[in-house]
Amino acid sequence: xxxxxxxxxxxxxxxxxxxxxxxxxxxxxxxxxxxxxxxxxxxxxxxxxxxxxxxxxxxxxxxxxxxxxxxxxxxxxxxxxxxxxxxxxxxxxxxxxxxxxxxxxxxxxxxxxxxxxxxxxxxxxxxxxxxxxxxxxxxxxxxxxxxxxxxxxxxxxxxxxxxxxxxxxxxxxxxxxxxxxxxxxxxxxxxxxxxxxxx
Amino acid sequence: xxxxxxxxxxxxxxxxxxxxxxxxxxxxxxxxxxxxxxxxxxxxxxxxxxxxxxxxxxxxxxxxxxxxxxxxxxxxxxxxxxxxxxxxxxxxxxxxxxxxxxxxxxxxxxxxxxxxxxxxxxxxxxxxxxxxxxxxxxxxxxxxxxxxxxxxxxxxxxxxxxxxxxxxxxxxxxxxxxxxxxxxxxxxxxxxxxxxxxx
Amino acid sequence: xxxxxxxxxxxxxxxxxxxxxxxxxxxxxxxxxxxxxxxxxxxxxxxxxxxxxxxxxxxxxxxxxxxxxxxxxxxxxxxxxxxxxxxxxxxxxxxxxxxxxxxxxxxxxxxxxxxxxxxxxxxxxxxxxxxxxxxxxxxxxxxxxxxxxxxxxxxxxxxxxxxxxxxxxxxxxxxxxxxxxxxxxxxxxxxxxxxxxxx
Amino acid sequence: xxxxxxxxxxxxxxxxxxxxxxxxxxxxxxxxxxxxxxxxxxxxxxxxxxxxxxxxxxxxxxxxxxxxxxxxxxxxxxxxxxxxxxxxxxxxxxxxxxxxxxxxxxxxxxxxxxxxxxxxxxxxxxxxxxxxxxxxxxxxxxxxxxxxxxxxxxxxxxxxxxxxxxxxxxxxxxxxxxxxxxxxxxxxxxxxxxxxxxx
DNA sequence: AATGAATGAGAATTCATTCAT
DNA sequence: AATGAATGAATTCTCATTCAT
Numbered sequence: 088x089x090x091x092x093x094x095x096x097x098x099x100x101x102x103x104x105x106x107x108x109x110x111x112x113x114x115x116x117x118x119x120x121x122x123x124x125x126x127x128x129x130x131x132x133x134x135x136x137x138x139x140x141x142x143x144x145x146x147x148x149x150x151x152x153x154x155x156x157x158x159x160x161x162x163x164x165x166x167x168x169x170x171x172x173x174x175x176x177x178x179x180x181x182x183x184x185x186x187x188x189x190x191x192x193x194x195x196x197x198x199x200x201x202x203x204x205x206x207x208x209x210x211x212x213x214x215x216x217x218x219x220x221x222x223x224x225x226x227x228x229x230x231x232x233x234x235x236x237x238x239x240x241x242x243x244x245x246x247x248x249x250x251x252x253x254x255x256x257x258x259x260x261x262x263x264x265x266x267x268x269x270x271x272x273x274x275x276x277x278x279x280x281x282x283x284x285x286x
Numbered sequence: 287x288x289x290x291x292x293x294x295x296x297x298x299x300x301x302x303x304x305x306x307x308x309x310x311x312x313x314x315x316x317x318x319x320x321x322x323x324x325x326x327x328x329x330x331x332x333x334x335x336x337x338x339x340x341x342x343x344x345x346x347x348x349x350x351x352x353x354x355x356x357x358x359x360x361x362x363x364x365x366x367x368x369x370x371x372x373x374x375x376x377x378x379x380x381x382x383x384x385x386x387x388x389x390x391x392x393x394x395x396x397x398x399x400x401x402x403x404x405x406x407x408x409x410x411x412x413x414x415x416x417x418x419x420x421x422x423x424x425x426x427x428x429x430x431x432x433x434x435x436x437x438x439x440x441x442x443x444x445x446x447x448x449x450x451x452x453x454x455x456x457x458x459x460x461x462x463x464x465x466x467x468x469x470x471x472x473x474x475x476x477x478x479x480x481x482x483x484x485x
Numbered sequence: 486x487x488x489x490x491x492x493x494x495x496x497x498x499x500x501x502x503x504x505x506x507x508x509x510x511x512x513x514x515x516x517x518x519x520x521x522x523x524x525x526x527x528x529x530x531x532x533x534x535x536x537x538x539x540x541x542x543x544x545x546x547x548x549x550x551x552x553x554x555x556x557x558x559x560x561x562x563x564x565x566x567x568x569x570x571x572x573x574x575x576x577x578x579x580x581x582x583x584x585x586x587x588x589x590x591x592x593x594x595x596x597x598x599x600x601x602x603x604x605x606x607x608x609x610x611x612x613x614x615x616x617x618x619x620x621x622x623x624x625x626x627x628x629x630x631x632x633x634x635x636x637x638x639x640x641x642x643x644x645x646x647x648x649x650x651x652x653x654x655x656x657x658x659x660x661x662x663x664x665x666x667x668x669x670x671x672x673x674x675x676x677x678x679x680x681x682x683x684x
Numbered sequence: 685x686x687x688x689x690x691x692x693x694x695x696x697x698x699x700x701x702x703x704x705x706x707x708x709x710x711x712x713x714x715x716x717x718x719x720x721x722x723x724x725x726x727x728x729x730x731x732x733x734x735x736x737x738x739x740x741x742x743x744x745x746x747x748x749x750x751x752x753x754x755x756x757x758x759x760x761x762x763x764x765x766x767x768x769x770x771x772x773x774x775x776x777x778x779x780x781x782x783x784x785x786x787x788x789x790x791x792x793x794x795x796x797x798x799x800x801x802x803x804x805x806x807x808x809x810x811x812x813x814x815x816x817x818x819x820x821x822x823x824x825x826x827x828x829x830x831x832x833x834x835x836x837x838x839x840x841x842x843x844x845x846x847x848x849x850x851x852x853x854x855x856x857x858x859x860x861x862x863x864x865x866x867x868x869x870x871x872x873x874x875x876x877x878x879x880x881x882x883x
Numbered sequence: 884a885a886t887g888a889a890t891g892a893g894a895a896t897t898c899a900t901t902c903a904t
Numbered sequence: 905a906a907t908g909a910a911t912g913a914a915t916t917c918t919c920a921t922t923c924a925t
Contacts, residue, residue, distance in 0.1 A: 256459025658853025679878025
């Protein structure tokens, strides 16, 4: 399981335990993402611990409150999405980049929304790291939008706030209904037509 | 606090008591609608009882579980909206009727969504009376949509499922963000443009 | 599960449940007084519930926090002692009255101190009803002191603060050591000699 | 339960390590004395470790239970005070020696009492090394008392048990109330007058 | 010998639901 | 039919103590 590493602190040895702890932390985050992502019910921290195969106290050692755990889960997810967005900033086709990312976010939404709601339930105020990460994602999304508008693929008279609200809304719709590929596509058709430049 | 009161059989009518009970039932529903509509947190049944001015047991006499109470609240709300829809079926301008109703539902959504989430939290499966009422509302909405399409105000290649999903999505967007009149209008502009017939 | 209790409430009787509840409340207070009075360990609310023969939630119905429970227990005890003091205010022999009351408080102290410490542990700030009751007891004690001084039984150059502190100290000494009648008497001999007028 | 550890005979001196360990042990004791002396709440062992700059396991290596740690802290304190007492046994003025030491113990009490209470909370029975050290302190105090009585400064009809109880009581009074120099002095005036020889 | 991660047994508090009147 | 007191099963979080390195 563990690396042998420098037995007696002879110098080279490092952080063996740390690796273990880090693995636990990651597993807890993964499990929490899944458990809370299921949404609906309000899952308990104990459930997370059980599925992660650790004691409840271990969860609380890594995340001092339930809110902190949810923040971390959500922030990680936002961060991943922002990275996606940033990777698309140099894409050859700005229109495709924007629309594809929009599609991707909607498809990815269900789990995220469950987590966000659990966070609200747990009393998360908008001041945590998740909010920060959310803002950054929104900015990256805004950059994609701007490029798409400059490329003439998205009408000029819309701005980030309403487009983002639309994204959130469609995501929420997709979250609870999980409409299947087909209907999600038809939904997006309408929305994208609404976003297309007026003739 | 309340005396049993009105115990004296009033002869012919036992309906007097019934009236009392019915009034209580209505008041409980009203209060529950408000309390749970506030959304966010999960309000307690006891809170509802207190604000309704009845004992907690009275709430449970009328609605055997919290889920049942939420179902009733939600069903009543769906019914009201369906009535609105049906009233618009004979409107002179089918386009106006559809779009106006769409707008109305979105504006009305925040409270409803709060209730629906509370219902999910309370373990409400989609099989109750609320689901039934929801289906009926959807049908009425579908009728309005069809008329608007026949009138050429809404594009022909969309169907109820995706339009309804879109409605739900925009409603959800409006729910948590309460964007204010302005942004809601801009949001609807995009959506309605997307729904307009292609040239 | 429920004791028959107060069954006889037929005649003029009302509030039968109320009577039950009141009995429960009293029993909880009694048990809590004993349990926390034992001092030392930090007794749990669950222990109180179990010994009182009620569910834990019942304790919390009557006293919304552990602190509130402890406040109530302590306040009740202070109130009883204050009543004793007030009853002695008209005693024929002011010296006997004061010294006797001093003796009584010391003998009564052990349990009280345990409770007070539990209250501190539970985060009781000095602002509750117990503090209020404590202040009133101190005032009554002060009145007895003043009378004893006027009667020439207690030296004139001492004032309430230090005498009360002395009372507290001796009480605390008696609390943990429970020295038995004998030694308590010898202790009080010293203190009372110290309080006697200088020649 | 214990690992064999340190199995490899290191031949000559193991004392180097021992010095390190001893330093750690002393630092832990110092920190614990301060932390628990603050009284009130119940401080955690982890807090002690953190402030001492060692890992939690190190604390438990030196003191196998929290109780053992508290015993050690308290015993050390008792020992120090006993040394003070023994140093005063040869003082020129036995009355001054006794009264001064009494005063000193009262002033020093607050921290000690906090520790003692933490010990009780942790389930310390009176059988540990602290009790032993306490007994020795009491004996030294008794010797001072006897000398003062022989010198005619303290009345003859009091004996160690009640005087010591009085000391404890006044100390306890001073502990929670921290009355300030002034009132402590007035308190001691009364007590010392009570201890003075009857005329 | 030292470290810090992991653990499980509580503890306070809440809430939907039932019972006795 | 109405009341409100009682209930016990959760849930979040803490802490002394042990384990693996």
